[in-house]
Amino acid sequence: MSVKLTIMDQMAEIAREHGKILAPLSDDLVLLDTGLDSLGFAVLVARLEDRLGIDPFTASDDAQFPVTFGDFVKVYENGAR
Amino acid sequence: MARAEALPLRQRIGQGFAEQAFWDRAACARIADLRAGTALGGRLAELADKSVVVATASQLTTALALIELDGVARRLLILPPDVDPAYLDALLAGAEIDAAVVDRATPANAAFDRGVRIVCDEVIVPAERLAVASRDTEWVMLTSGTTGIPKMVVHSRAGLTASIKPAVGDGPVVWGTFYDIRRYGGLQIFLRAVLGGASLVLSSAGEPIAEHLDRLGRLGVTHLSGTPSHWRRALMSPSIRKISPRYVRLSGEIADQTVLDALRIALPQASIAHAYASTEAGVAFEVDDGRAGFPASYIGIARDGVELKIADGSLCIRSPRTASRYLGGDATLADPDGFIDSGDMVELHGNRYVFVGRRGGIINIGGLKVHPEEIETVINRHPQVRMSLVRPKPSPITGSIVIADVVLKSGRAGAGGEFAAVKGDILKLCRDALPRHKVPVAISFVPALDVAATGKLARRHG
Numbered sequence: 001m002s003v004k005l006t007i008m009d010q011m012a013e014i015a016r017e018h019g020k021i022l023a024p025l026s027d028d029l030v031l032l033d034t035g036l037d038s039l040g041f042a043v044l045v046a047r048l049e050d051r052l053g054i055d056p057f058t059a060s061d062d063a064q065f066p067v068t069f070g071d072f073v074k075v076y077e078n079g080a081r
Numbered sequence: 082m083a084r085a086e087a088l089p090l091r092q093r094i095g096q097g098f099a100e101q102a103f104w105d106r107a108a109c110a111r112i113a114d115l116r117a118g119t120a121l122g123g124r125l126a127e128l129a130d131k132s133v134v135v136a137t138a139s140q141l142t143t144a145l146a147l148i149e150l151d152g153v154a155r156r157l158l159i160l161p162p163d164v165d166p167a168y169l170d171a172l173l174a175g176a177e178i179d180a181a182v183v184d185r186a187t188p189a190n191a192a193f194d195r196g197v198r199i200v201c202d203e204v205i206v207p208a209e210r211l212a213v214a215s216r217d218t219e220w221v222m223l224t225s226g227t228t229g230i231p232k233m234v235v236h237s238r239a240g241l242t243a244s245i246k247p248a249v250g251d252g253p254v255v256w257g258t259f260y261d262i263r264r265y266g267g268l269q270i271f272l273r274a275v276l277g278g279a280s281l282v283l284s285s286a287g288e289p290i291a292e293h294l295d296r297l298g299r300l301g302v303t304h305l306s307g308t309p310s311h312w313r314r315a316l317m318s319p320s321i322r323k324i325s326p327r328y329v330r331l332s333g334e335i336a337d338q339t340v341l342d343a344l345r346i347a348l349p350q351a352s353i354a355h356a357y358a359s360t361e362a363g364v365a366f367e368v369d370d371g372r373a374g375f376p377a378s379y380i381g382i383a384r385d386g387v388e389l390k391i392a393d394g395s396l397c398i399r400s401p402r403t404a405s406r407y408l409g410g411d412a413t414l415a416d417p418d419g420f421i422d423s424g425d426m427v428e429l430h431g432n433r434y435v436f437v438g439r440r441g442g443i444i445n446i447g448g449l450k451v452h453p454e455e456i457e458t459v460i461n462r463h464p465q466v467r468m469s470l471v472r473p474k475p476s477p478i479t480g481s482i483v484i485a486d487v488v489l490k491s492g493r494a495g496a497g498g499e500f501a502a503v504k505g506d507i508l509k510l511c512r513d514a515l516p517r518h519k520v521p522v523a524i525s526f527v528p529a530l531d532v533a534a535t536g537k538l539a540r541r542h543g
Contacts, residue, residue, distance in 0.1 A: 018517050031317050032290060038314050038447055039518050042478040046522040057339065057477035065316040065343050 003052065004073045010047050014040050027070030034069060054079045089152025089214040089238070090275050091115060101278055104300060105141040106285035106292075108203040112148070112275070118205040120145040121182070125153060126212040127197050131180040132156040134173055136193055138186035140262050140283040142201040144271055146182045151238060152214025154180075158221045158233070161263040162286065166190060168230045175409035176221055176233060221408055222265055224360050225450070233408035234360050243402045244364040244385070245273050251327065254279035257297045259307030259315070265360040266333040270306045279304070291320040298323030308333035309340045310447040313478055316343050325350055330367075332356040334445055335425075335436040338373040339477050345371060361414060362421045363402030365389065374427075374435035388420075395440055396423045438473060446518045447479035456483060456521065459514045463507050465489050470530050471521065485521040486530060494528040 001009070008025055015022040015035055022035045036044065049055040056079035057065075066072040094101065094112050101112040110120070119125055120142070133154040137143045143159070150157055158176045169192040180197035187193070220241060223231040256274040260267035262283065274281035282300050284293055294315060297305065305326040307315070312331060315321050329344055329351040336355035344353050353371055358364040365387055368375050380389050387400035397420040404421075406414055415421045424441065427434040438444075444451045453471035460469040467488040473481035487507065488494075504524050511520045 017512070017520075030291075030319055032314075038310065038478055039482075041317075042447070042476040042482050043522050045476060045478060046474060046482055046484075050523060055477070058475065065313070065347075067317060067319050 003076050006051055007044075007048065007073055007076060010044055010051070011036060011040075014043050014047070018043075025069050027068065027073070029069045030067060031069060031072055048076065052076060052079075087217075087239070089216075089218070090148045090272075091152065091211070091214055093276055094148065094278070101274075101280055103141055103144050103274070103281045103283065104296075105139055105283045106288050106296065107139075108141055110141060110145060110203055110205055114205040114207075115145065115148055117207060117211070119149060119208040119211065120202050120205050121149055121199050122202065123206075123208060124197075124199045125149055125208075127199065128154050128180050128182070129212050130155050130216070131197065132158070132177045133180045133182055134158045134160055134176070134178045134193065134195075135182050135263075136160045136187050136190075137182060137184040137201055138162065138188070139184055139203070139285070140267075141203050142184040143263060144281070144283070145203070145205070146201045147271070148275060150182070151218050151220075152216050153212045154218050155216065156219040156221060159223075159263050159268070161223055161225070161261060164223060164231065166192075171230060172223070172233065222263075222268070222360050225264060225448075232410070232412065234404040234414075235406050235408055236363070236404050240363060240402050240404070241268065242272055242276060243400075244269075245276055247277070254304055255282065255300060255302045256280065257282040257300075257302035257305040257326070259284060259293075259305075259311035260333060264333070265358060265363075266306070266308065266356075269332075269356075269358065269364065270330075273304075290314055290318050294318055294320035294323050298325075302326055304328040304330070306330040306332065308448055309336045310334060310479055312340055312344060316340075316347055321347055324348075327351060329353045330356060332358050332364075334448060334480055336373055337475070337480070341371055341373060357396075359423060361404050362398040362423055363400060363404065365396075365398045365400065365402075372433070374430070374433045377429060377432045377434055380434070390420065391427060391434075392420075392422065394426045394428070396425050396427050396434075397421065398423060442472070444471075444473040444481050444483055446476075446481050446483065449518055451483060451519055453483070456485065456511065456515065456519050459511050460485055460487060460507055460521075463503070463510055465491065465503055466507070468530055474522070479518075482522045483519065484523045484525070486525050486527045488528070488530055489526055492528065494526045496525065500526050 012022055018040055020035045056075045066075050103110050103112055131154055135146050173192055178195050181193040182199050182201050184201050220236045221233050256270055256279050258267050258270040262268050262271040282297055282302055303326055309331050354367045354369040356367045390397050399420045424439055426437050426440055428437050442453045456471040457469045467490045469485055469487045471483050471485045474484045476482045
């Protein structure tokens with residue numbers, strides 16, 4: 001499964017577990033508008049570390065927080081290389 | 082002449098720049114009008130020498146009520162919006178409350194019918210005569226987050242304002258706070274605005290972060306404060322570009338290097354400081370070198386009247402800014418030498434102390450404190466589980482999240498597919514019994530857990 005699909009898959013699962021409705025994901029969708037809240041993203045980052053073996057936010061010196069879904073996927077794609 | 086901290090708040094407003102205003106999402110109040118006006122419908126005198134609960138729904142009415150009541154009431158109990166209504170009767174009785182200030186949005190509750198009940202408005206009207214404010218009012222705040230009834234912590238005006246220094250130069254100051262002013266960290270910002278003659282932008286319940294940031298930008302906020310979790314959320318919003326504060330402050334949770342670095346990049350014009358403070362210990366220190374933790378040189382010598390020491394790995398604080406006591410109950414606040422044990426565990430790394438977690442393992446998830454034992458109890462209900470240990474895992478979003486190590490009665494350990502069913506069962510138990518921030522994000526099956534000499538599970542810090 002691609003990095004992007006893994007992320008989408010996990011977001012859908014977390015939204016279901018947390019009783020949230022996930023917005024249709026597009027690259028320019030702002031993360032805060034996806035339907036997940038801070039806790040949802042905290043869970044997502046932890047699960048992705050499990051699945052993909054990286055936590056790019058803690059590992060990297062470049063501390064820019066992603067703003068859109070596309071940015072978020074890119075951080076993981078770059079980290080996974 | 083009376084020393085400044087002896088003067089009640091009303092006599093210290095309107096001394097800054099031309100137009101001091103406090104805003105929330107819906108309303109704006111000109112604070113200078115309070116010098117000869119009231120938001121309490123002309124009934125302030127009825128609150129003289131009373132023990133008053135401030136149970137207003139909006140932070141703007143809270144702010145106005147606090148300015149009016151300081152020096153007039155015997156005691157102020159500041160009720161945060163999230164206090165469990167089940168505890169109201171006990172809290173109000175414990176604080177000997179005999180008057181309530183509410184606003185139109187305060188939920189109806191018989192607990193507030195205690196003698197005098199006054200509605201605070203956002204509108205300030207001229208007053209003929211104001212009650213004389215000459216008392217040293219007790220300010221009572223609630224501790225946050227632990228299980229059971231919150232403790233009531235008694236502060237004085239002098240202690241609450243002791244860490245506030247006069248603002249220097251650089252034109253009008255507009256404070257903003259993500260933090261509710263009914264909690265210690267937010268109250269500090271309210272007091273800074275009042276004493277500094279500054280304006281203040283308050284948050285409103287349910288306001289989306291993007292709209293809040295837009296509003297902060299539009300009102301020209303120059304100084305902005307919040308917890309690291311508030312700031313992480315702001316950093317994820319494109320609207321962070323709408324603000325350009327000169328000063329950014331973090332408090333209320335441990336600031337890690339990631340959030341400090343992210344703020345430096347996102348708000349390059351701002352000086353960034355993180356403060357260490359708690360409801361009990363007050364403001365202990367501020368760090369402004371952009372690095373997490375604090376210099377080892379802070380320990381041992383008094384700075385600004387504040388002394389720090391490390392006892393059994395925990396940061397202890399003695400200062401004139403600490404609370405004086407708990408109200409009710411027999412818990413003691415400080416040790417015989419006057420030091421308050423924060424329960425925040427630190428380790429020396431080079432010439433710097435860094436925070437590694439809470440003693441007793443209390444975990445802070447985005448400002449919500451979690452006792453691992455509560456989660457372990459739920460996990461241990463599963464018939465196949467022998468014991469479990471819940472511990473924090475660092476999260477770049479909420480500071481921490483919880484994960485669990487579980488020992489099965491079968492003794493089998495590992496991570497293979499054979500554990501999927503029991504893992505699913507345990508998670509279901511947790512989801513049914515616990516709010517979602519307490520549901521472990523990951524479960525590992527381990528052969529054993531360390532048990533300390535006391536017979537208790539060995540909990541590592543951090």
